Amino acid sequence: MISRIDLRGRRPSRRELLLELPRAELDVEHATTTVAPILEAVRTRGADALRELAERFDGVRPAYVRVPAEVVAGAVGALDPQVRAALEETIRRVRAVHGAQRPQDFTVQVAPGAQVRQRWLPVRRVGLYVPGGLAVYPSSVVMNVVAAQEAGVTSLAVVSPPQKDNDGLPDPVVLATCALLGVDEVYAVGGAQAVAMLAYGAAGSEDVDGETLCEPVDVITGPGNVYVAAAKRLVRGVVGIDAEAGPTEIAILADGTADPVHVAADLISQAEHDPLAAAVLVTPSVELAGAVEAKLVDLTDATANRDRVGVALRGTQSAIVLVDDLDAGLDVVNAYGAEHLEIQTVDAAAWADRVTSAGAIFVGPWSPVSLGDYMAGSNHVLPTGGCAHFASGLGVHSFLRAVQVIEYDADALAAVADRVVALADAEGLPAHGEAVRARF
Numbered sequence: 001m002i003s004r005i006d007l008r009g010r011r012p013s014r015r016e017l018l019l020e021l022p023r024a025e026l027d028v029e030h031a032t033t034t035v036a037p038i039l040e041a042v043r044t045r046g047a048d049a050l051r052e053l054a055e056r057f058d059g060v061r062p063a064y065v066r067v068p069a070e071v072v073a074g075a076v077g078a079l080d081p082q083v084r085a086a087l088e089e090t091i092r093r094v095r096a097v098h099g100a101q102r103p104q105d106f107t108v109q110v111a112p113g114a115q116v117r118q119r120w121l122p123v124r125r126v127g128l129y130v131p132g133g134l135a136v137y138p139s140s141v142v143m144n145v146v147a148a149q150e151a152g153v154t155s156l157a158v159v160s161p162p163q164k165d166n167d168g169l170p171d172p173v174v175l176a177t178c179a180l181l182g183v184d185e186v187y188a189v190g191g192a193q194a195v196a197m198l199a200y201g202a203a204g205s206e207d208v209d210g211e212t213l214c215e216p217v218d219v220i221t222g223p224g225n226v227y228v229a230a231a232k233r234l235v236r237g238v239v240g241i242d243a244e245a246g247p248t249e250i251a252i253l254a255d256g257t258a259d260p261v262h263v264a265a266d267l268i269s270q271a272e273h274d275p276l277a278a279a280v281l282v283t284p285s286v287e288l289a290g291a292v293e294a295k296l297v298d299l300t301d302a303t304a305n306r307d308r309v310g311v312a313l314r315g316t317q318s319a320i321v322l323v324d325d326l327d328a329g330l331d332v333v334n335a336y337g338a339e340h341l342e343i344q345t346v347d348a349a350a351w352a353d354r355v356t357s358a359g360a361i362f363v364g365p366w367s368p369v370s371l372g373d374y375m376a377g378s379n380h381v382l383p384t385g386g387c388a389h390f391a392s393g394l395g396v397h398s399f400l401r402a403v404q405v406i407e408y409d410a411d412a413l414a415a416v417a418d419r420v421v422a423l424a425d426a427e428g429l430p431a432h433g434e435a436v437r438a439r440f
């Protein structure tokens with residue numbers, strides 16, 4: 001079912017690897033043509049367009065576009081106690097890790113009386129996307145909200161698609177998780193239309209035409225399908241966005257010591273997200289490759305989302321890549337830049353230290369990706385499609401800006417006045433120098 005790519009006997013360059021490695025055929029650029037009219041409809045027609053788009057894409061007309069605060073708060077009462085306990089532990093761990101992420105302000109005295117300070121400021125208001133198409137994601141509420149709260153953001157709006165089986169409200173556990181985190185601004189809006197509403201704001205409350213339904217935000221974060229990714233690409237510049245976090249990817253670098261059942265189970269765990277999800281095993285062990293192939297067949301047959309898993313594993317985005325040794329395997333995973341990379345080898349931590357590109361790295365046999373999805377304390381909103389080569393996963397930094405504050409006294413300015421004038425003249429901008437001279 002899963003294809004093989006055999007790189008044994010040769011050491012492809014990075015350029016060749018990028019051509020040969022499997023990758024989801026996800027055309028975000030093409031999807032922008034589908035979503036551009038959706039953005040325009042929401043920008044110009046607000047709540048009316050949101051209700052129509054929900055009917056068209058989610059199959060339900062939501063009773064409320066903005067979920068009433070009492071409905072959000074009331075969802076906690078209906079939570080299964082075990083799910084509530086699990087959510088509370090997740091929140092505790094994610095908060096502990098994200099609380100430690102806040103960068104320090106600093107002041108540098110560059111000369112006597114001359115100082116430059118750097119302050120980190122949270123953005124004013126954020127829009128947090130929580131997917132809800134093929135599956136629902138209360139855990140993504142935690143990842144988005146806790147990161148924003150730990151950055152110091154005070155105005156948070158959560159959006160998630162209306163669910164047919166919840167009267168057009170978002171998933172009940174999503175609502176309850178918002179309430180547990182103290183968020184009461186929640187919208188039953190999904191897909192590109194949610195991104196548009198957050199970026200441009202929207203008018204048209206439940207019963208008063210023209211009244212503001214949603215104020216625009218400064219930053220939009222969160223994972224989603226190709227339409228969500230395309231909409232985020234289109235509104236970048238109107239608002240800030242995080243890295244593209246599209247269909248899930250897992251790569252595993254494993255040697256002959258890895259347990260084939262663990263490797264196969266971990267590949268399947270991420271393949272169940274989406275028919276476009278990518279599962280890639282990189283190994284020098286032909287025995288492991290064969291055993292994993294066999295286990296993939298057995299475990300896929302037995303799993304609930306077998307149809308999605310089967311499509312994802314057979315797709316051109318998934319493969320078992322055979323290499324000569326772990327050094328060659330490291331070249332492969334570094335060129336691939338997976339959203340999630342597991343290292344299941346002897347001396348796993350040492351191999352992990354040599355990884356240069358991955359959204360998150362899971363080290364050794366006891367750190368599966370699904371631990372990170374829910375409970376590790378790390379963030380599960382991670383860059384996909386090779387974006388890990390230049391972008392980080394979601395974190396406190398996603399909601400912060402650095403502002404430099406410059407303060408010189410008279411002597412400190414006088415000490416460099418001639419130098420400023422020299423540079424201003426060299427650039428043909430003498431008024432810059434005159435602005436300094438005018439002070440003396």
Ligand SMILES: NC(=O)c1ccc[n+]([C@@H]2O[C@H](COP(=O)([O-])OP(=O)(O)OC[C@H]3O[C@@H](n4cnc5c(N)ncnc54)[C@H](O)[C@@H]3O)[C@@H](O)[C@H]2O)c1
Nearest residue numbers: 131132133134161190191223224225245247248273381382
């Ligand atoms: N990278 C990460 O950090 C991360 C984390 C969690 C989930 N994910 C990924 O997020 C994705 C979630 O996708 P999903 O579909 O389940 O939920 P989603 O909420 O992203 O998408 C559902 C929405 O898509 C829109 N839509 C559906 N078909 C459309 C069409 N033909 N035209 C325009 N809009 C359309 C609808 O408005 C619907 O509300 C999965 O691919 C999953 O792997 C990624």
Ligand SMILES: N[C@H](CO)Cc1c[nH]c[nH+]1
Nearest residue numbers: 137139140248249373380
């Ligand atoms: N694996 C997903 C990130 O790509 C996150 C997730 C949430 N729930 C389950 N999994």
Ligand SMILES: [Zn+2]
Nearest residue numbers: 269270273373
């Ligand atoms: Zn997952």
